[in-house]
Amino acid sequence: MGPPSLRPIHKWIVFCCLFVICVVFLPQQRTNDAPSPKFKALLPVTTTLDDSEDPNDSFPYSSIRVQDATALPLYFVESSQCKIPYVDPFGADTVAVYKRMVYEPCSNDTALVTPIYDVGRQRYVLHINETLATRLLQSREIEYNCYYQEIKRSPSDGYDSVDRKYFSQDYVVPLHVEALILGCHRIDNTSHILQSDAYTLVQFKAPQPGLSLEPSKRKPxxxxxxxxxxxxxxxxxxxxxxxxxxxxxxxxxxxxxxxxxxxxxxxxxxxxxxxxxxxxxxxxxxxxxxxxxxxxxxxxxxxxxxxxxxxxxxxxxxxxxxxxxxxxxxxxxxxxxxRPLQKAAESDLDTWKCADCSMRYCIGRRExxxxxxxxxxxxxxxxxxxxxxxxxxxxxxxxxxxxxxxxxxxxxxxxxxxxxxxxxxxxxxxxxxxxxxxxxxxxxxxxxxxxxxxxxxxxxxxxxxxxxxxxxxxxxxxxxxxxxxxxxxxxxxxxxxxxxxxxxxxxxxxxxxxxxxxxxxxxxxxxxxxxxxxxxxEHYCTCVPYKRLSGDWPRRIAPRVIERINEYLSGRNLSSICANLSLSYIHETEIRVALDQNFHDLQSTSDTAVYRTMFKVKQNSADFRATVVFNNITEAVDVNVTSISRLDSYENDATCIADKTDKLYCICLSNLKE
CATH class of the missing domain: 3.40.720.10 (Alkaline Phosphatase, subunit A)
Structure with missing residues (x-):
């Protein structure tokens, strides 16, 4: 006769014990055995498309489906000298904050005046949509005039505009006009603009003599x-x-x-x-x-x-x-x-920023x-x-x-x-x-x-x-x-x-x-x-992995980097207008691990190694990332200051200087926040 069956309460106790063991020990075992995410591939991308679809056809967003993660690569590049890990665009940290944005059209209006290229004459003609003009004026009785202003490039790499030239239907644009601002207004009120627009014209230029168009000699x-x-x-x-x-x-x-x-x-x-x-x-x-x-x-x-x-x-x-x-x-x-037309359009046409925009989203009717x-x-x-x-x-x-x-x-x-x-x-x-x-x-x-x-x-x-x-x-x-x-x-x-x-x-x-x-x-x-x-x-190289360090000794690196930034500002004679930077805290410090090294063995590192450190300074809470060579004995740091990356926007921090590189490291005294 077999052993007596466990009572239900005993079964429940055994089940709970097994559950606790699984929850407590198995994740720890997986964590201890797994290499750093910086070294191994992150989870693959999940937005892929059915192979049956024509990749060059327009298709709805709903056609995107989730593909089995095991079918995707671990690396963008994998060799003995370079391992660039494949990154999941929808990793857990991204999904927590990322939200798709919705397209906003700049205007639903059609063009009142359109430059149309006449292939036979190899010239542009300006065609007026007279039906639209009537609708905009809300009357067939009110008269209007249309004009263009030629936009010319100025020697300062800007633009000059020519006085308005009025035209009638299907006006042929002179060949020398390469960019123009177009507009129409009521004939009795020049400030009542019905619509304005801007165009660059691709005026005809003949092929150079002797240019061969034979298939075997064609230039790509x-x-x-x-x-x-x-x-x-x-x-x-x-x-x-x-x-x-x-x-x-x-x-x-x-x-x-x-x-x-x-x-x-x-x-x-x-x-x-x-x-x-x-x-x-x-x-x-x-x-x-x-x-x-x-x-x-x-x-x-x-x-x-x-x-x-x-x-x-x-x-x-x-x-x-x-x-x-x-x-x-x-x-x-x-x-x-x-550039001349873009500057003229930015200046002469209405512009608009969407709620999430930091730059002009619309100029005139268009993006x-x-x-x-x-x-x-x-x-x-x-x-x-x-x-x-x-x-x-x-x-x-x-x-x-x-x-x-x-x-x-x-x-x-x-x-x-x-x-x-x-x-x-x-x-x-x-x-x-x-x-x-x-x-x-x-x-x-x-x-x-x-x-x-x-x-x-x-x-x-x-x-x-x-x-x-x-x-x-x-x-x-x-x-x-x-x-x-x-x-x-x-x-x-x-x-x-x-x-x-x-x-x-x-x-x-x-x-x-x-x-x-x-x-x-x-x-x-x-x-x-x-x-x-x-x-x-080295600072931009993605081929070799870095491992995050813990403990106090790596914290010696960031202060030395900040000293070098301050020395750079001093050498540029900027100390009188740029703040002397000081450490707020260190986000992380990592050590470069050669591809032939054991990723988990830091005992093999020499006194001098390559590190990445990401830190915040007290002045305006600016964030930086630097790649440095650091000697653990002498605490000497070798870093090219101009390669140090600024990780937050510096647009409002460095208004006192013009040099783009200096702007990365200068927190203007006049822009210091409390």
């Missing part, structure tokens, strides 16, 4: 579509539809693309000129002085020399890359250039970024079949200050990409969808993935069918390089490579000055590549 056109401060992680989080489009056939994501500098200027300088700002100042000229940027060997000069038509557009003129605390250009840099993106569409439509073109079209306005804002603009950006497809641009041209860096300040910097968010910008390259067919080896190399370490300097060399493809003499162009080992992404990257090989400074 190239359009660069840029969104400031958009990491590849945040793209997946805020614009899943755009991300899906960018994973369609012919697109390649450089998942190991790592920025080389803190903000927009160094990263775009590396892409467009092949120099770091420091090297450009030493080797070319001081870009802070008037006229230097005109002398700098920017990529558009090489494209223009190769018979390309060129364009450069950037919204939010106040923070344009080459104008914010810089002198800008004396000569117009490209054939088509948005601020639409002036740059519309120029991209018009430029491509005009020339993509007729002659080779290059253009950079960049927006700051909706992405620069808030990592959530791109979610508001998801369908808006997607529509521009779909328009490029429907206009046949993707049949003809290489397209690069890129960013300069991820978010650099705000709450996202305090996420566990904050270090990676700021250093891993979006980078997608599209190759048209004819290019893939004519250069299959380049397509194969690009596919291989999707999971290898790349940088801005590689992209610069790729732009030069594209120019060389259509060059009849075949002479190689000078490659990126600051990265001798960098090369075009159309050639395979070394699998064992390091950040040093790619020209990426």
């Amino acid at each position: 056109s190239l359009l660069m579509f840029g969104i400031d401060s958009l990491s590849r992680i945040n793209l997946r989080r805020t614009m899943p539809k755009v991300y899906k489009f960018l994973t369609g056939r012919g697109w390649y994501e450089l998942q190991g693309y790592n920025k080389i500098g803190d903000n927009t200027f160094p990263n775009l300088m590396a892409i467009l000129a092949g120099y770091s700002p420091e090297s450009a100042k030493e080797q070319v000229c001081d870009w802070k002085t008037n006229g230097c940027l005109d002398e700098t060997p920017f990529i558009w000069k090489y494209f223009k020399n190769a018979s390309y038509l060129t364009a450069y557009a950037e919204d939010e003129s106040g923070i344009n890359t080459f104008n914010y605390v810089k002198p800008g250009f004396n000569e117009q840099p490209t054939d088509y250039y948005l 601020t970024s639409s002036y740059a993106y519309d120029l991209c569409k018009e430029f491509a439509r005009r020339y993509v079949v007729e002659q080779p073109i290059w253009g950079l079209f960049w927006s700051n306005s909706f992405s620069h200050d808030d990592y959530r804002m791109p979610s508001k603009m998801e369908d808006y950006v997607l529509q521009y990409m779909l328009d490029l497809k429907s206009d046949g641009v993707l049949e003809q041209s290489i397209v690069i969808f890129l960013s300069d860096h991820g978010s650099r300040y705000g709450e996202i910097m305090y996420f566990e993935s904050g270090f990676l968010e700021s250093r891993l910008p979006s980078m997608f390259i599209y190759l048209p069918p004819w290019f893939r067919a004519q250069y299959p080896e380049y397509a194969r190399a690009l596919e291989l390089n999707q999971h290898r370490l790349t940088s801005n300097y590689d992209l610069h060399n790729t732009l030069k490579h594209i120019i060389e493809l259509g060059s009849p003499d075949g002479h190689p162009l000078p490659k990126s000055y600051d990265c001798p080992k960098c090369h075009s992404v159309f050639y395979p990257m070394d699998e064992q590549r390091t950040c040093e090989d790619a020209g990426i400074p």
